[in-house]
Amino acid sequence: MSKGVARSGAALLCAVAVVGCGSSRHSHSVDAQESQRRSMEERSALVDRGEPAPRPSRPSEKAFGARYATPAQCEVAARKLLPTSQDEAWVALRSCVQYSHFTLLGALLSDAWAEELRVRPDAAQMIAQVVAKRGGSVDGELKLLHERKVPIFGLAAAIAQPDIYKGRYVLLRAQVADVRSEGDKPTVWLVEQELGSVESEQPVGYATRKDSVSVHSGAVGGDVGLLGRSNLGGQISTSEREQNASTVRRFDNVSGETGLEALGRLPNADPFFAPGKDFVVLARFDGLRTTSGGSEDDDDAPKLPVLTVVGYYEPHPLVVY
Structure with a gap:
């Protein structure tokens, strides 16, 4: 076989291979589109029959907290996961606390999360994080915790009764x-x-100020006793100052x-x-x-x-x- 025929045969094989590969890629693309279409039809059929659609794959912890506009919406969405998976619900709540300005201590201490707060090892850390996001007024927050029987205590109580509070x-x-x-x-x-x-007073709005000075002058003549007649003169000046300002207590x-x-x-x-x-x-x-x-x-x-x-x-x- 000549070299020219060999090269032509090789070129033909390459062309067949390329066409084959292109057909394979097209086939995979069509299969993927068909699979996606069938999945959508199955979901629509489930909804029409009143059955719940399959749960999507669980998003990352950060993604859950970032998808909601407010911490309240995030907490409600996490609470709705409790009936199906307590672990997923807790991960979702933790995402709400970590990735938003979560200050809803009342929602965290509600009956819905009471069991989770009792058994989760990181529950105390989550509570401390929420207390910090609320400003860190620890004395007031401990009163709220004790109303819900959460076993977190103050330093003064521990010092007063060290044997009781040791390990807590x-x-x-x-x-x-x-x-x-x-x-x-x-x-x-x-x-x-x-x-x-x-407490302090902080000026707000516009301030007005008024300054005025008035001068009065004159002369008086008359008999001043042993000195005979005499003329007296002089002037009197007065000043006024007025200032108005609006303030607010801060x-x-x-x-x-x-x-x-x-x-x-x-x-x-x-x-x-x-x-x-x-x-x-x-x-x-x-x-x-x-x-x-x-x-x-x-x-x-x-x-x-x-x-x-x-x-x-x-x-x-x-x-x-």
């Missing part, structure tokens, strides 16, 4: 005063903060020390858990430890509460009441 969760607003290394694990010196407000949130301190243990060094800022801290209460210079046998020796930090969250500057 405590929630506090605190600043990091110092970071130290104790063995392989770092420790932080926590200074508890309380949230208050300061309340700014400020935090101050409560006088309570604690030693917090961290699993690893964390550069973001830094001094000078307020945090809402969730921790386990490990009991009281006698400070340096005191004796363990001395009941009156100064003691410091010891905490294992579970999580911390930066509070939002605006407080939700």
Whole structure:
């Protein structure tokens, strides 16, 4: 066989191969379109018969929280998943809390989520995160938690009865005063903060101002006794000032020390858990430890509460009441 015939045969095989491959791709495309059409017809038939359509594949956790315009809509959608899958519902609720400004503590503490809050290991962290997003007014939020029998407590109660609260969760607003290394694990010196407000007057709208000065002058002549007749002259000036302004009362949130301190243990060094800022801290209460210079046998020796930090969250500057 000549080289020209061989090349022609090879070219023919290549052409057949290309046509075959093109036919295969077209066939796969038609099959995919046909499969999609049948799926849509099956869904329509199920809806016509009043049967529920098959559940779509579960979206990512972030995608669920991002698809709703408001946290309230997101929570309602997550709650609707409870009858079919409690795990999916909890993942959805966690997405609502993490990926939106979720401040609906009342909805989180409702009867619908009561069982999940009791059994889920990350429930306390979710509550602490919502408290931080509501502004971090821990004292007021603990009252709401205790009304629903949620076992998260304040630092003062734990210090007062250390044997009862040992091993339980405590929630506090605190600043990091110092970071130290104790063995392989770092420790932080926590200074508890309380949230208050300061009132001030803030000008709003337009202010008007009016200044005026008036001068009066004259002369008086007459007999002034032994000096005989004399003329007296002079002037009197007066000034007026008027200013009008509209103001509104403003309340700014400020935090101050409560006088309570604690030693917090961290699993690893964390550069973001830094001094000078307020945090809402969730921790386990490990009991009281006698400070340096005191004796363990001395009941009156100064003691410091010891905490294992579970999580911390930066509070939002605006407080939700």
